[in-house]
Amino acid sequence: MQQHPQQHTPAPNSPPMAATVADSDAATQHPPIVLRLRDVTRVYGNTRNTVATKALNGMSFDVYQREFISIMGPSGSGKTTLLNLLAGLDRATSGELWLQGENMNALSAGKLARFRRRNLGFVFQDFNLLDTLTLAENVALPLSLDGQHGDAIQQRVSATMQFLGIADSMQRYPYEVSGGEQQRAAVARAVVHQPRMLLADEPTGNLDSASARALLELFQKLNTQQQTTTLMVTHDPFSASYSQRVIFIKDGRVFTHLQRNSSQQQFFQSILNTLAQLEGTHDLA
Ligand code: ADP
Secondary structure, eight states: OOOOOSOOOOOTTSOTTOOOHHHHHHHOSSOOEEEEEEEEEEEEOOSTTSOOEEEEEEEEEEEETTOEEEEEOOTTSSHHHHHHHHTTSSOOSEEEEEETTEEGGGSOHHHHHHHHHHHEEEEOTTOOOOTTSOHHHHHHHHHHHTTOOHHHHHHHHHHHHHHTTOGGGTTSOGGGSOHHHHHHHHHHHHHTTOOSEEEEESTTTTSOHHHHHHHHHHHHHHHHHHOOEEEEEOSOHHHHTTSSEEEEEETTEEEEEEEOOSOHHHHHHHHHHHHHHHTTOOOOO
């Protein structure tokens, strides 16, 4: 396995709390880095007949173990492109993308698929549960796909569903439960194999406000009690206020980072103010 480079100059856009890998190892004041992007670009349509679009244009940031991070940015800023790279569904045109010490750009397609299955969990806006399987069977899928069997699967599935408050619905089908419960089952499926990182794409987009709040509290619970490192793309400042840090992106680069160091209400207000700056509008405060 390839390791992170030990010497590294932090990019200008790194958060104030960022440290090099060597720093974090030596001083142990920061948890280890789970994800590192350095000058990542993704250029679409760079053939003769089409105009090239730099969807990502030199993106750099680090994610530390046990962080709960939101990614925000206007439409077209590169959020989907970024998620596709992190998910291993697409490759960067240039730059470095290290996930859990593995250089994603250097992995063969087969290794990338296996790495993705073992190390990442995904939650989407549309739940993406299979209607022909019970919730428990849906949650078991990542373990079955990884070749695990019988009792080990059952124990892990029931512990996870219990933790997420849906143990009573294990034998129900997705169409027999509420949207909020479906999304909780989708979260259970995403974390049942204890991935290194949970990636969520607008996870509250199809939920009513009470279910959205319950889901965000679950993300916090996973984060604090199971140390799940989470990266959530959202356009919703209220959802983002549940995380510990927001990375704002614009034109394919990091615009700024906002670390929560006050109440959720104050963080929410700071997020609104930063969004206003990002969009070049007046301060909303
Ligand atoms: P977001 O998710 O923030 O809306 P995207 O990552 O979808 O942003 O898009 C970033 C930029 O890349 C946009 O200008 C978009 O038009 C362009 N883009 C995205 N996908 C493609 C593609 N497959 N081919 C060409 N351009 C693309």
